Amino acid sequence: MTTVVDLAADRLEAMVPARTVYRHGVPKSPAAEYLWVYSNAPVFESVDLADSRTLRQVTLWVTSTSRAADMPSAMRAAAWGAEKAQEALRGWHPGVGHWKPVPLTSQPPQPDPDLPDASVAFAAATWGFQYQS
Amino acid sequence: MSVDFTADGLDRLVVDLGKAGRKVTLGSAKVMAVGARKIRDGMREDFTGHAHAPAIPRAVDYTVTGLAFEVGVNKNGPQGALGNLLAFGSSNNAAVVDHTAAMRRELPSLQRYLADVAEDALG
Numbered sequence: 001m002t003t004v005v006d007l008a009a010d011r012l013e014a015m016v017p018a019r020t021v022y023r024h025g026v027p028k029s030p031a032a033e034y035l036w037v038y039s040n041a042p043v044f045e046s047v048d049l050a051d052s053r054t055l056r057q058v059t060l061w062v063t064s065t066s067r068a069a070d071m072p073s074a075m076r077a078a079a080w081g082a083e084k085a086q087e088a089l090r091g092w093h094p095g096v097g098h099w100k101p102v103p104l105t106s107q108p109p110q111p112d113p114d115l116p117d118a119s120v121a122f123a124a125a126t127w128g129f130q131y132q133s
Numbered sequence: 134m135s136v137d138f139t140a141d142g143l144d145r146l147v148v149d150l151g152k153a154g155r156k157v158t159l160g161s162a163k164v165m166a167v168g169a170r171k172i173r174d175g176m177r178e179d180f181t182g183h184a185h186a187p188a189i190p191r192a193v194d195y196t197v198t199g200l201a202f203e204v205g206v207n208k209n210g211p212q213g214a215l216g217n218l219l220a221f222g223s224s225n226n227a228a229v230v231d232h233t234a235a236m237r238r239e240l241p242s243l244q245r246y247l248a249d250v251a252e253d254a255l256g
Binding site: 025026030036038040043057059061063065104105107110112113114115120122124126128 | 217218220221222223224225226227228231232233234237
């Protein structure tokens with residue numbers, strides 16, 4: 001079954017070849033620079049009184065991470081990846097299921113609090129996808 | 134072929150629209166304030182139940198600038214500094230809260246009430 005994570009990850013792989021793209025989770029030894037895509041479970045909403053049509057809403061997170069020799073370089077590379085991911089998803093209409101992505105929020109690059117001893121920075125953004133069936 | 138039309142009553146409509154503008158502004162401010170409180174309360178619920186941040190729901194609040202309401206985790210509130218981590222995760226830990234969900238739940242009602250305000254003002 002194709003998920004919105006797969007659709008978005010495919011798009012990012014095609015449009016941002018300079019970054020490895022991980023789906024759902026990050027391996028224990030990730031690439032130095034990567035994009036990570038995951039989502040929550042769809043929320044279903046009825047859009048008519050007869051409950052015959054439902055609207056599925058999914059929130060997608062896209063995290064751009066970079067490990068570099070120093071923090072400024074890591075921040076710059078994380079920001080670059082986040083910007084390219086935004087460009088790849090903005091205005092994009094996947095062919096399957098009529099998912100419509102809408103940019104929701106974003107966070108600028110910052111040092112990873114989980115890895116205080118390494119020069120690892122990440123930037124994150126959320127996208128809303130809706131599908132009416 | 135021509136189409137005839139008249140501007141009879143246009144002056145009155147302009148006056149009505151002028152009055153409506155004030156009504157819409159006042160009505161919208163009330164609707165937005167109620168909506169912001171509901172989104173804040175919904176976001177507090179969404180941030181509730183996390184073992185490492187039990188106090189963070191109390192850090193969720195909103196600020197007002199004219200008709201613009203910004204709802205979110207106040208970094209100066211209890212455990213507010215954890216807001217970003219919960220909402221955006223880290224390089225290898227996923228976010229645990231969808232901080233946009235409360236806003237999206239409330240949006241249909243907000244749009245409906247704002248439309249009612251506009252309709253009433255022109256009524």
